[in-house]
Amino acid sequence: EAGVAQSPRYKIIEKRQSVAFWCNPISGHATLYWYQQILGQGPKLLIQFQNNGVVDDSQLPKDRFSAERLKGVDSTLKIQPAKLEDSAVYLCASSLVRVPYEQYFGPGTRLTVT
Amino acid sequence: QKEVEQNSGPLSVPEGAIASLNCTYSDRGSQSFFWYRQYSGKSPELIMSIYSNGDKEDGRFTAQLNKASQYVSLLIRDSQPSDSATYLCAVVTGTYKYIFGTGTRLKVLA
Numbered sequence: 184e185a186g187v188a189q190s191p192r193y194k195i196i197e198k199r200q201s202v203a204f205w206c207n208p209i210s211g212h213a214t215l216y217w218y219q220q221i222l223g224q225g226p227k228l229l230i231q232f233q234n235n236g237v238v239d240d241s242q243l244p245k246d247r248f249s250a251e252r253l254k255g256v257d258s259t260l261k262i263q264p265a266k267l268e269d270s271a272v273y274l275c276a277s278s279l280v281r282v283p284y285e286q287y288f289g290p291g292t293r294l295t296v297t
Numbered sequence: 298q299k300e301v302e303q304n305s306g307p308l309s310v311p312e313g314a315i316a317s318l319n320c321t322y323s324d325r326g327s328q329s330f331f332w333y334r335q336y337s338g339k340s341p342e343l344i345m346s347i348y349s350n351g352d353k354e355d356g357r358f359t360a361q362l363n364k365a366s367q368y369v370s371l372l373i374r375d376s377q378p379s380d381s382a383t384y385l386c387a388v389v390t391g392t393y394k395y396i397f398g399t400g401t402r403l404k405v406l407a
Contacts, residue, residue, distance in 0.1 A: 288340040
């Protein structure tokens with residue numbers, strides 16, 4: 184079974200530029216999560232989708248971050264414009280919609296904003 | 298009070314000893330509990346899940362859940378240097394929110 188795919192793996196941009204990340208979940212997983220993980224901290228949920236609907240985006244900085252999951256499968260997360268404090272690893276995870284809710288993570292995208 | 302709390306460590310144990318990692322949570326309606334391991338520079342990987350009170354064993358790992366006291370723990374028996382990593386506790390709350398703790402860094406000394 185293929186795991187969660189993410190691209191790119193690394194990205195370096197200057198502040199005020201835009202960037203987009205892509206995620207393809209495990210086949211059959213209706214729930215998709217985007218997390219931001221700053222060095223030394225636990226993952227912070229940015230947005231949770233169930234199929235193509237948003238379940239929770241309470242911690243997404245909506246003035247600069249956006250995400251979509253148009254066909255209920257893969258998803259993109261965009262930052263525009265980027266700030267220095269956006270430097271982090273962006274993790275995508277997926278799970279079944281029902282118990283056991285076990286999440287499986289992709290390799291992540293390491294973003295550096297200079 | 299944080300929704301999911303863990304001691305950040307580092308927790309240092311000698312090789313072969315038992316490592317005990319603890320996590321407390323605030324939402325009494327929480328229903329599912331997980332332990333993830335994260336090596337430096339890697340993504341979290343699921344190592345244990347537990348849903349009912351008591352112990353659940355899987356190889357050298359034992360997860361313990363006490364809903365009345367709102368804590369979940371992870372025991373690692375016969376700790377190996379390869380177990381050195383950050384261990385993240387995660388909780389699915391009563392409103393189906395998935396919350397991670399900040400993680401406990403474990404160092405197993407050879």
